Amino acid sequence: MAGSSLPENVELLRTRVINSGSDYPHQYPGIDNSFNLEEFKKNFKVKFQRLSKHSCEFDLIGVDASIANAFRRIMIAEVPTMAIEKVYVQNNTSIIHDEVLAHRLGLIPIKADPNEFEYLTEESGPTDLNTLVFRLKKKCEFNPDAAKDETDPKKKYINSYVYSGDLVWEPKGNQEERFANDPPRPVHDDIVIAKLRPGQEVEMELHCQKGVGREHAKWSPVATASYRLLPEITILKPITGQDAEDFKKCFVDGVIEVVKENGVKTAKVVNPRKDTVSREVLRHEKFDGKVRLTRVRDHFICK
Structure with a gap:
């Protein structure tokens, strides 16, 4: 192809496929999305995080996006x-x-x-x-x-x-x-x-x-009903010293804490669900290769 090599175009196509949002069996290497009732019963969990007089927040764990969206639509349109x-x-x-x-x-x-x-x-x-x-x-x-x-x-x-x-x-x-x-x-x-x-x-x-x-x-019994995937923050290499303090500032309060390990200040992920997915940390070169920001594909936070 004129102007670009074949491997670059293949990589571009692969990126588009991964980011397309298509969820069907064998879409991702090593992950089988085909529905199995026994596996669903074993993995499916509902955890209530907050319940008040007029609102609640709960987690749907072990389900596909289509199931989470079905729950959302049922709450909006099917509950009398x-x-x-x-x-x-x-x-x-x-x-x-x-x-x-x-x-x-x-x-x-x-x-x-x-x-x-x-x-x-x-x-x-x-x-x-x-x-x-x-x-x-x-x-x-x-x-x-x-x-x-x-x-x-x-x-x-x-x-x-x-x-x-x-x-x-x-x-x-x-x-x-x-x-x-x-x-x-x-x-x-x-x-x-x-x-x-x-x-x-x-x-x-x-x-x-x-x-x-x-x-x-x-x-409709709800004013709004929405869900989002649970953020996942993985520290690939230790972040210590002043870098740990700077790393903490890249996230909202409560997501990252700086603890002492062997007398050295070290950054630790304590509550990723508070993360607003701002991706501020990716702007800093000193954190390149030290952190990976993803989301848990079968963990939905519903409000």
Whole structure:
């Protein structure tokens, strides 16, 4: 080929293939990606790293990217939740159109166990087994106790804001008994739905029903669901002395620590999952050939 040798082109092609992201059996030398159920059972692990009221972080270990992505898509689109589906407007004199107000209401996360409800069908219609009913009624008025020069709307007016906490649950059938210990309600009480001024009011009935994210995002139980491969930092040659301190500064806090080994300061990898993959260390010639930055191909950090 004109202008370049054959080995260079072969190496370029090999690099493109490796970086293409194709994952199928025998794609990489020495690694067999063909699916085997017994091997999957033996190697697959789920480890929760952090679990709070509104978020979690866990590791999927021993799976292919397609499996990790399947978990992500299931969380987004297949896990049922309860959300406001029907909005019956009795009165709305706010500046927000009925359709926009209904859309906002639909996106308010509702704390209710979807396992306690059935899916609404055309044949069944709304019942206490498939529908939660909320009432929203609020009217704005002047605050007679406010100072004449007051400018803060929250002090100058009464009910100047409509919040998600203003939704009032109206039990139907035996719902009051079924949910006596944990009444359905919005997850957050401080979501602003609308702003009102004196003379404006909203009054409506809201029907909350069971659904999944693939039908509409309001039923998705997660705001975001993502994953990344676990970073892998391998020190190939000892990094000591001042170089160890400089090496530590190339990473965010907690990834590298400098320890004493036989009285010599030495760099050690302590927590690669904190690494932001900045690759700052590759900018420094003194670390050439001393470190390898890769990722663990079957270890996914999910958030």
